[in-house]
Amino acid sequence: MLRMLKPNAITLHKTRPQVGQEIQACIGCNECLLACPAVAEPITIDMLNRETLTGPISEPVARFTRACYQCGACVAPCPVGLHRDAMMLWLKVRLLSSMEEM
Ligand code: SF4
Ligand code: SF4
DSSP states (O other): OGGGSOHHHHTTOOOHHHHHHHHHHOOOOOHHHHHOTTOOSOOOHHHHHHHHHSSOOOHHHHHHHHHOOOOOTTTTTOTTOOOHHHHHHHHHHHHHHHHHHO
């Protein structure tokens, strides 16, 4: 199964501190969301960044998190080389964890 992954798919899996560093480095330009085919309602980078690692997850961010299918289209447009797909993966993990706690 691993043999079938594209090489850049391996880099999706960043540690929590790495994702935190990426969020700190984000300049909020919105290019990743403009390139994303899964955005179905207004959502801001501020909301996404704030909710990726801590605090409650709002309904719009939860819906977007479920809709993200890890296509990676958000990575190339980022002017500072960040990985929104990896950030979204962490949001997926947080969302699943919060559902288990309910
Ligand atoms: S990986 Fe997720 S957030 Fe990035 S472009 Fe694809 S669907 Fe959108
Ligand atoms: S494209 Fe990069 S810098 Fe711009 S908002 Fe997205 S993650 Fe942040």
